Amino acid sequence: xxxxxxxxxxxxxxxHMNDDHSDDNLLIARAFAPEVDVVASEMVTFDGxxxxxxxxxxxxxxxxxRVPWPGGQISERRDVRxxxxxxxxxxxxxxxxxxxxxx
Numbered sequence: 001x002x003x004x005x006x007x008x009x010x011x012x013x014x015x016h017m018n019d020d021h022s023d024d025n026l027l028i029a030r031a032f033a034p035e036v037d038v039v040a041s042e043m044v045t046f047d048g049x050x051x052x053x054x055x056x057x058x059x060x061x062x063x064x065x066r067v068p069w070p071g072g073q074i075s076e077r078r079d080v081r082x083x084x085x086x087x088x089x090x091x092x093x094x095x096x097x098x099x100x101x102x103x
Contacts, residue, residue: 002047002048002049002050002073003047003048003049003073003074003075004047004048005046005047005048005077005080009077009080010045010046013043013046013077013080013081013084014043014044014045014046017043017084018042018043022041022042024084024088024091025041025042025043025053026038026039026040026041027088027091027092027095027097028041028051028053028067028087028088028091029041029053029055029065030091030095031090031091031092031094031095032065032067032087032091032094033053033055033063033065034065035055035057035061035063037057037058037059038055038056038057038058039056039057039058040055040056041053041054041055041056042054044064046080048069048073048074048075049068049069049073050066050067050068050069051066051067051069051083051084051087052064052065052066052067053065053067067087069083069086069087070083070086070087070090071083071086085102
């Protein structure tokens, strides 16, 4: 069973991703969603196994995608950032985009 993060961790990470990294959310969704016409994406939750994004499609349809962490199961808040960065890097590779440096 995947680790469950506390409400403070969920609120902090989701707020940061949706307020400061909306472009990254869209990039991740476009790279990992089975649909090809993703026009919007918001990270809605995560656990120790994966992140989950609500996506909006060009035709107005909606879906939720769950993307496993590249490094496997996690249980610490500090590991969430590492895994989201890894998803971002993989998304860039899949889409042929040069990733920005991570600081």
